[in-house]
Amino acid sequence: MKVTILTSKKKYSxxxxxxxxxxxxxxxxxxxxRLKNGxxxxxxxxxxxxxxxxxxISAEIKNLIKGGENFRTEFKAEVLWSVVYNPIQLKESKSxxxxxxxxxxxxVIIAKSxxxxxxxxxGNLIIGVKENKEKKSFEILGIDEDMKRAREPDADSYKRIIIDEIIKAFFPPKIFHHLNDYISFEFATIEEKTVxxxxxxxxxxxxxxxxxxxxIFMIRVDSENRTLEGEKLVDYCIKKWGGR
Incomplete structure (x- = not known):
């Protein structure tokens, strides 16, 4: 068993x-x-x-996937699928x-979630999972192909993109500057796929x-994300945070 201890000299080992x-x-x-180092x-x-x-981590993710999408859990297949679209694809897309x-x-879709x-x-946003509509279930796709669209095809670069090009780009500065107060990341290999x-x-x-x-103001309703505007937005904020 590997551990960190505090010695009598108040030093960590x-x-x-x-x-x-x-x-x-x-x-x-x-x-x-007593540690092996004495x-x-x-x-x-x-x-x-x-x-x-x-x-x-894999066990926790599998349990979330098994539970399906709900008020506190959402799945997305990829973060970077649209960055490779060419002008023709952009013009012809129905999205x-x-x-x-x-x-x-x-x-933007990830930012809204x-x-x-x-x-x-x-709650939880798990990337690398897609819905199988025929089986009415969710399956692990993995982000390995999506990571190849990053500067370096690894988890650290992928995380950096989410932080710099989504959190920093679209969110209030307080979220970016105090990121650890609001958001944390875990990566796991499940069925030889990175999630x-x-x-x-x-x-x-x-x-x-x-x-x-x-x-844009987003909220979670059941297993969906919704935009709030006008009176509904004001009412929601008053009920949720009062005058803050």
Whole structure:
């Protein structure tokens, strides 16, 4: 077992546990252990190996997929599908998002999903999952092909695109500057396919997207995202946040 301990000299040390302390060594401050490097201290953090961590995250994602889309969970196949559209494809597309936002359409769709969860009760956006309408179920597609559209085909670059080209581009500065207060990312390999799990906390104040110089307010209703305007928007904000 790999852990991080706090020694009697108030220094942190990380390593493999060689020996556990006696019963009277147990306390609310952590279990007393000796590491293979010789350091002795109380356990402050248990560190999972990469395979163990992937297994844990994969199990959580599978449970969310099994539960289907709902008020707190949404699935998307890709983030970057529209960036490769050429002028002819853009012109011939019947997608309302493509017509309005062009090659940015797929990023705008992700932005709306994140904003809807922020303005509701928070939840999960899982990328790399698509609906199989014939089987009436969801299946893991993976983002491996989508990642190839990034500057570097890896999870870090993919995450950076979501942060810089979606969060920073369309959201209020407070979301970008305090990202960890609202959004976190997990990547896992399931069935040899990479899946991106975006965990979203509910916002402590209303969040408007700004796209093409227009402010857009999204909420989650059942398993759908909806735009609110006018009186409905005002009423929702008053009930949700009061005067904030």
């Amino acid at each position: 990380t390593g493999i546990v060689e020996e556990f302390g006696t019963r009277n060594a147990f306390s609310e401050e952590g279990i007393m252990v 350091d002795i201290g109380r356990v402050k953090k248990i560190i999972l190996s990469e395979p163990e961590l992937n297994e844990r 309302l998002e493509i017509r309005e936002y062009g090659t940015r359409a797929s990023k 994140i904003a809807a969860l922020l303005n509701s009760d928070g 991106c799990w975006i965990k979203i906390k509910k916002s402590d104040s209303r969040v408007f997207l700004k796209i093409n110089d227009k402010e």
